[in-house]
Amino acid sequence: MKGTESVVGAIIISDQVGAVEDKQFPSCVGSCPRPWSTADVLGKAPIARLAADLEGKLCNVVSVIADVPPDGLRSKPSHEALISDLTADRFANYKREGCETVLIVRCGAYVEFDAAEMFSFHQERGLGFTRAFTDDEPLDVWMVDTSGFPEHVPMLSTLLCAQPAMYRSHGYVNPLQTARDFRRLVLDSFHLRCHVRPQGSEVKPGIWICEGAQIERSARVVAPAFIGRDSHISAECLITRGSNVESDSRVDYGTAVEDSSILSNSYVGIGLDLSHSIVDGRHLLNLRHNVNLEITDPAVMRQNTVRRGDRQSWAGIESSPMALSFAE
Amino acid sequence: MLTSGPVVVMEVPEVLNVKEVHSFMEELGPLLESNRPRVVFDCSQVRSMEGAGVEMLLRCLEEVLKRDGDLKLAALSPEAEVILELMRVSRVFETFQNCEDAVRSFNTIPADAVPRDTPWYANVFGDLGVLKQAS
Numbered sequence: 322m323k324g325t326e327s328v329v330g331a332i333i334i335s336d337q338v339g340a341v342e343d344k345q346f347p348s349c350v351g352s353c354p355r356p357w358s359t360a361d362v363l364g365k366a367p368i369a370r371l372a373a374d375l376e377g378k379l380c381n382v383v384s385v386i387a388d389v390p391p392d393g394l395r396s397k398p399s400h401e402a403l404i405s406d407l408t409a410d411r412f413a414n415y416k417r418e419g420c421e422t423v424l425i426v427r428c429g430a431y432v433e434f435d436a437a438e439m440f441s442f443h444q445e446r447g448l449g450f451t452r453a454f455t456d457d458e459p460l461d462v463w464m465v466d467t468s469g470f471p472e473h474v475p476m477l478s479t480l481l482c483a484q485p486a487m488y489r490s491h492g493y494v495n496p497l498q499t500a501r502d503f504r505r506l507v508l509d510s511f512h513l514r515c516h517v518r519p520q521g522s523e524v525k526p527g528i529w530i531c532e533g534a535q536i537e538r539s540a541r542v543v544a545p546a547f548i549g550r551d552s553h554i555s556a557e558c559l560i561t562r563g564s565n566v567e568s569d570s571r572v573d574y575g576t577a578v579e580d581s582s583i584l585s586n587s588y589v590g591i592g593l594d595l596s597h598s599i600v601d602g603r604h605l606l607n608l609r610h611n612v613n614l615e616i617t618d619p620a621v622m623r624q625n626t627v628r629r630g631d632r633q634s635w636a637g638i639e640s641s642p643m644a645l646s647f648a649e
Numbered sequence: 650m651l652t653s654g655p656v657v658v659m660e661v662p663e664v665l666n667v668k669e670v671h672s673f674m675e676e677l678g679p680l681l682e683s684n685r686p687r688v689v690f691d692c693s694q695v696r697s698m699e700g701a702g703v704e705m706l707l708r709c710l711e712e713v714l715k716r717d718g719d720l721k722l723a724a725l726s727p728e729a730e731v732i733l734e735l736m737r738v739s740r741v742f743e744t745f746q747n748c749e750d751a752v753r754s755f756n757t758i759p760a761d762a763v764p765r766d767t768p769w770y771a772n773v774f775g776d777l778g779v780l781k782q783a784s
Binding site: 592593594595596605607610611612614615617618620621 | 699701728730731734
């Protein structure tokens, strides 16, 4: 038990259901569509941060239902139904295992909220069903008593239609629907506007470097910047203006990276000028020109052969064998 | 291929990979070997460009400069602009919003910029020219 006497479980749904898609920048990058909440931000995916945070503070058990639709399941209604069914199943399991309250978070957006305070509010109100709100709009964060909630009903639609107690949250919210939102989360983290803190060590003010990262002598890293685990920055490179190079990536000789994010397992070639962009393998999103490019020349950009990003994204919740469900 | 006086405007293909570069260069070859070639590349259709495409642009520029000509880029698509910036060659080329501006730029002093009835020495000698006329 962590500070409460009730048994609280959490279900985190990694999902973009209901998100308003940006026509130019869909909610995912790369050849395998995935929500932004599952991509590493300064060493850890937002969804993994949330799971670790909940597990450490309020919840006894945390489950993540990840949105990884195989090709045959790309149609939205069937996929939504599958996610909803998995959520309902997990909810029923929690009930059987003796959880009295379940926190359900649909993690399209990145939301910071005080789960313990919300739980106290939920208990005080005694309605059996609470939803978090900002000043402007509802958040996809619910707290539900297992005793009062019907089993085997479409979970998400029931949650969306119900009349809950309204818990007002004043924490940081980032919709994480577009590439711009993603970059904003990186910059907000660097500038301490949210609770996301870079992994690794702060070797100089504003410069974080993770374990196993190699930065060659003549490379320059100018704050704020982040170099992820087992990444390699070659000679004469420049990493600056809030750039983050995530784990297992490589920036090759003489390349300048400015106001950009290089996602895990990406290679960026020799002598390039990368600015205002997000790179995921061979996919390049340029935010200034609103362009999404697939670079076909592997000497310029490519996916690294090592693919450990997904495993890293779930670090901290992997230990529980039942914790992770993929909607496949 | 469109021509506008001595300036040649060529449309760059949508995809500039090794294969396209080869056929584009075959078409462009005779022009590059002419005396003082003046070329505009219309890049409005470019959607993707490999390293070979960027190399081709640089090679063309080198060839025309060798023959005292020039190569200018016009109507760059956002994709082309991103790739040229990424490859650090955007500043090597003179670029224009559209082909007309690029063609016009070859005539560095437009004919209508100088009034025909003004004597050529008027601007050079200033007041002296006026004095001579008065006398």
